[in-house]
Amino acid sequence: MPFIPTTLEEASQRCWDELDIIFVSGDAYIDHPAFGIALLARWLEAHGFRVGIITQPDWRSKEPFMALGRPRLFFGVSAGAMDSMVAHYTPARKLRHDDAYTPGNRHGARPNRATMIYTSRLKEAYKDVPVVIGGIEASLRRFAHYDFWENKVRRSILFDAKADLLIYGMGEQAILEVAERRAAGASMTETHDVRGTAFIGTAPAKGTYQEIPSYEDISASKTHFAEAFRLAYHEQNPWSGKTLIQQHGNRTLVCNPPSLPLSQTEMDQLYALPFEKAPHPAYQEPIVAWEQIKTSITSHRGCFGGCAFCAITMHQGKSIQSRSQASILAEIAALSRKSWFRGSISDIGGPTANMYGLSCGNPEAMKICRRESCIFPGICKNLLTSDKKATALLQAARKQPGVKHIAVSSGVRYDLMERQPGYFSELVSHHTGGLLKVAPEHLLEHITDLMRKPGTQSFERFLARFDSESARLGKRQSIVPYLISGHPGCTLKDMLELALILKRMGMRVEQVQDFTPTPGTISTCMFYSGIDPMSGKTVYVATTDREKGLQKALLLWHLPAERSKVLEALRELGREGEAPKLLGGAVRPAGAETIRRTKPHRTTKSGKQTDR
Ligand code: SF4
Structure with missing residues (x-):
C-alpha cells in the first residue's frame, strides 16, 4: 500500500x-x-x-x-x-x-x-x-x-x-x-x-x-x-x-475517563494494517530509530507493574492488550520476506516482555481496582500469571521459516517471572544472546519500595536461578542490570551502600541513568513535592547537580574518570576509610575491556532507565 x-x-x-x-x-x-x-x-x-x-x-x-x-x-x-x-x-x-x-x-x-x-x-x-x-x-x-x-x-x-x-x-x-x-x-x-x-x-x-x-x-x-x-x-x-x-x-x-482497552481482535486489526514497514522514500539518510526497531515485534501494550518512575499507567494503562499468536507470526512471516532481513529478530515484547497474554482473573474486581500495581508490594491474588501463552509464542516464533535467532530485549519483571518457570527457561535457553537485561533500578528496600520495585532478595533469587539455569545449559551468560541514581528517597549514603552491595555481588555497572523527572510519573511528583503522593510521607530528594553527580559516580567507582568524585563522596560521608573496600586499588585503565565475566557466568555492564 x-x-x-x-x-x-x-x-x-x-x-x-x-x-x-x-x-x-x-x-x-x-x-x-x-x-x-x-x-x-x-x-x-x-x-x-x-x-x-x-x-x-x-x-x-x-x-x-x-x-x-x-x-x-x-x-x-x-x-x-x-x-x-x-x-x-x-x-x-x-x-x-x-x-x-x-x-x-x-x-x-x-x-x-x-x-x-x-x-x-x-x-x-x-x-x-x-x-x-x-x-x-x-x-x-x-x-x-x-x-x-x-x-x-x-x-x-x-x-x-x-x-x-x-x-x-x-x-x-x-x-x-x-x-x-x-x-x-x-x-x-x-x-x-x-x-x-x-x-x-x-x-x-x-x-x-x-x-x-x-x-x-x-x-x-x-x-x-x-x-x-x-x-x-x-x-x-x-x-x-x-x-x-x-x-x-x-x-x-x-x-474524560480513559478509552477502554483494545480487544485482541482490535489489536490484531491494527497490526494487520498495510504498513510499508520502511521510512518514507523521500529520506536520503538513515534514521536511527528505524534501524533500532526494524526487526522488532510488538506483542502487546500496557503494563501492570506500576513502577513509580514510568508513565505507562498514565498513557497506555494497566491492562495488558495482547495480539494473538497468529497475528504475531503473520508479522514475522512478512518480515522474513523482506530483502534486508537476515534472520535475526531483535525483540518480541512490549513495555514488559513477560506480561504477554496476562490478565486480571476477576473482571468485577478489575473494573473497580485502584491498585497502582498488580505485582507490588506483592502479586495480587486475582492476577493470572500463567506463562503458557508467552512460552508458546516464543516456541512458535522460533520455528518460523527464515528465522535464525530471536532476542527478547524488552525488559522483564523478575518478581513476576518467579511464577513463570516455562518463560524463564525459554528466555535463558534461547533469547538472551548471552546478555539478559534486567532492571532492579536499586537494591535498598526503602528505595525500591518508593520505586514500586522488588528489593534485593527477589533480585538475588533471580540471579541464583539465572546462574543455575545457565550452568545447566552449559552457557556463559550475563546479566545487565539497569540502575537509577538520584531517584527520590535515595541519599548519598544509600548510593554508597548500593555500590558496596554490587561490589560484593561481583557486578560492575558501565552506565547509570540519572533520574529525570519527566511529566506524569509518581517519581516526578515526589521529586517536585518531596512527598510520596500515595502515602503522604515526606521523601528525601537530591536536587543539586553536585549531589546527583556524586550519586552517579559511586556506581561507576571502577572508572578512572569517576575516581575523584567517588573520593569526594566518601569524604562527604566521612567514610574515606572505605575507599580501599570500594576502589580496591583496581582502577581499570581507560579503554580496557568493559565487560567482565564473574563466577560462574555472570557479567555486568549497564544501563539506562527503562520503562519498567
Ligand atoms: S484486582 Fe488485582 S490483578 Fe486485578 S487489576 Fe486489580 S491489582 Fe490487578
Missing part, C-alpha cells in the same frame, strides 16, 4: 483533491506500527478517511504547515514519539546533539515544546480549523504538571497550546470517534464526551466528576500538588474512573 501522502502530489496520485485529516509530526515518517502517527494514519485510512502527514515542518513560519492545504475535519498534532524536552535535553539539562527520529540523526528538526509551537502555526494558517493534540507530550501534560526544564508548575498543555481537543493514551478509538463525528457534521464541542480526551470547557453534571486541586493551588502548595496527582492517578481505571476537572483561573480543564 502506498505511503500516506506527505505532499499534494502524493495525494493527487490517490485522486484526492482534499484531505480529511492532516497530521503534523515532530518525527520523520516511518510507516511502521511502532510509530504513533503512522499507526493512527493507517487506522483512519482503513476507516475511509483521507489522511496526510506533514513531518518536521520548519516552525519559523506558517507556510510549511500549509503544504497539504486545509483539512476537511481537523489537524492532528504530535511532538513525536518522545516529549520534545526529553528528546532535546539530557538529565543534566544539557542540549543533545543527536536525534534518533530525524534522518541523519541530526538535532534541531523540531522546536522545544513542539506541540505548542505547531498548534500556534496551524492557528495562524487556518484559524477556524480545529487542532487536536496527542502523543506522549500532550498526553502526559494533560493536567497542570511539574516541568523539570523550567523548574516550575505549568498549566495543562491545552491552555498553552490553545488546541481544541487533546487525545491522551494510545488514541486509536478516540481519534476514530472524533473523526466519525466530525464527518457526520458534529462541532468540536459535540465531541466533548469522547473517552480518552480532554478539553477546556464546562464541567459535567455535579456528582459525576472528581475535582482535583486547581493550577493555582498546586503552584502554591506542594501538598496540594501531591494530592492532585494522587486523585488523578486513581481515576485511570477505564471502567470506573471518573471525569476529572481542574480549574485554571476561571476556566475549567475537563478530562
